Amino acid sequence: MSEHGVRIQLDRVTKQYPRQPEPAVDNVSLDIPAGELVVFVGPSGCGKTTTMKMINRLIEPTSGEITIGGENVLALEPNELRTRIGYVIQQIGLFPHMTVRDNIAVVPRLLGWDKARITRRVDELLELVGLDPSAFRDRLPKQLSGGQQQRVGVARALAADPPVMLMDEPFGATDPITRDKLQNEFLRLQKELRKTIIFVTHDFDEAVKLGDRIAVLAEQSHVAQYDTPGRILAAPANDYVEGFVGSAAAIKQLGLMHVGMLTGLAELSATSGLPTVRSRENARDALDIMLRAGTSHVVVLDEQGDPRGVIGFEDIAGLLREEVSRVGQDA
Numbered sequence: 017m018s019e020h021g022v023r024i025q026l027d028r029v030t031k032q033y034p035r036q037p038e039p040a041v042d043n044v045s046l047d048i049p050a051g052e053l054v055v056f057v058g059p060s061g062c063g064k065t066t067t068m069k070m071i072n073r074l075i076e077p078t079s080g081e082i083t084i085g086g087e088n089v090l091a092l093e094p095n096e097l098r099t100r101i102g103y104v105i106q107q108i109g110l111f112p113h114m115t116v117r118d119n120i121a122v123v124p125r126l127l128g129w130d131k132a133r134i135t136r137r138v139d140e141l142l143e144l145v146g147l148d149p150s151a152f153r154d155r156l157p158k159q160l161s162g163g164q165q166q167r168v169g170v171a172r173a174l175a176a177d178p179p180v181m182l183m184d185e186p187f188g189a190t191d192p193i194t195r196d197k198l199q200n201e202f203l204r205l206q207k208e209l210r211k212t213i214i215f216v217t218h219d220f221d222e223a224v225k226l227g228d229r230i231a232v233l234a235e236q237s238h239v240a241q242y243d244t245p246g247r248i249l250a251a252p253a254n255d256y257v258e259g260f261v262g263s264a265a266a267i268k269q270l271g272l273m274h275v276g277m278l279t280g281l282a283e284l285s286a287t288s289g290l291p292t293v294r295s296r297e298n299a300r301d302a303l304d305i306m307l308r309a310g311t312s313h314v315v316v317l318d319e320q321g322d323p324r325g326v327i328g329f330e331d332i333a334g335l336l337r338e339e340v341s342r343v344g345q346d347a
C-alpha cells in the first residue's frame with residue numbers, strides 16, 4: 017500500500033533574492049488539496065521554479081509560511097523533509113556513473129534500508145514505470161533512451177514513497193510522441209498513487225491534460241487564476257489567462273471529455289476498416305484519429321478491446337458547437 021498525498025499550504029510566501037530590485041515571488045498563497053495534481057503554468061521567469069523549490073527548501077523563503085500535512089516545513093530538518101518529497105526535473109539528474117538500480121536506491125540507502133528491501137523496491141518501481149527490471153536495473157543512464165531515463169527519474173522520486181512530488185517540466189526535453197506517452201503513463205500511475213503533486217510547465221495543453229487544478233501564474237508568481245482546467249477554459253478570469261487559453265478553448269475542452277462519456281453511440285454496422293479509439297481516450301484524440309485516417313467515423317473499444325459503438329465527426333462537431341455556445345454564454 018503506498019502513502020497517499022497530504023495537503024500543502026502556502027501562506028503569503030515571498031522570495032527576495034539578494035541584490036534584486038523586486039521579489040522573484042511576491043506574497044503568494046495557495047491551498048493544494050491532498051492527493052491532487054496541481055499544475056503551475058506561466059511564462060519564463062515568472063517564479064514557478066522558485067515557488068516550487070521553496071516547498072522542499074532547496075530555496076529558503078524570505079517570509080511567509082509553508083506547511084505540508086499541517087507541518088511547517090521551516091521547522092523540519094531539510095534532509096528529513098526531502099525524504100518526504102519526491103523531486104523530478106527536466107534534466108533528470110541521474111548520476112551518470114551509477115546503474116539504474118543505484119540511482120533509484122539513493123534515498124532508501126540514506127534511510128538505511130537493508131539490501132533485500134532495496135532490491136524489492138527497485139524492481140517494484142521499475143515495473144510500476146513500465147521498465148522490465150531484469151533488462152534495465154543494471155544499465156547505466158547513457159544506455160537508456162530519453163523517455164526511459166525520465167521514467168527512471170520518476171521511479172527514483174517515488175523510491176521512499178513520499179506523499180508529495182514536485183515535478184519541474186519533467187517531460188519538457190522529450191519529443192512530442194514520447195511526451196504524450198509519458199503523460200499517459202503518468203496519469204495512470206497517479207490515479208493509483210494519489211500523491212499530492214505540483215507540476216511546473218510552460219505548456220498550457222499539458223496543464224489541461226494533467227491537472228486536477230491549474231494555477232495560472234503571472235509575474236512574481238501572482239496567481240492569476242486557480243481552478244479546474246474545465247472552468248479555466250470555460251471562464252478565464254481575465255485577459256492574461258485568456259492569453260494562455262488561446263483561441264481554441266472549445267477544442268481543448270474536447271480533451272477533457274472521455275470518448276466513453278459520449279452518449280448516443282451509433283449502432284455497430286459496417287465498421288470493418290474504421291480506425292479505433294479506446295473509451296478512456298478523449299474526444300480530441302478521437303477527432304485526431306479521424307482526421308489522420310481520413311474517415312468520418314471511429315470505432316470505440318471498451319477496456320477489453322471489444323467494440324462498443326461508433327462515433328462520427330458530426331457527433332464531435334455537435335459537442336464543439338455546444339461548447340462554443342456555452343463558453344460564449346459564460347463570457
Ligand SMILES: Nc1ncnc2c1ncn2[C@@H]1O[C@H](COP(=O)(O)OP(=O)(O)OP(=O)(O)O)[C@@H](O)[C@H]1O
Nearest residue numbers: 033034036040058059060061062063064065066067
Ligand atoms: N539565484 C537567483 N538570484 C537572483 N535572481 C534569481 C535567482 N534565481 C532566479 N532568479 C530570478 O527570479 C525570477 C524567477 O525565476 P524562476 O526560475 O523561479 O522562474 P521560472 O518561472 O521557473 O522560469 P522558467 O520557466 O524560465 O524556468 C527570474 O527573474 C530569475 O531571473
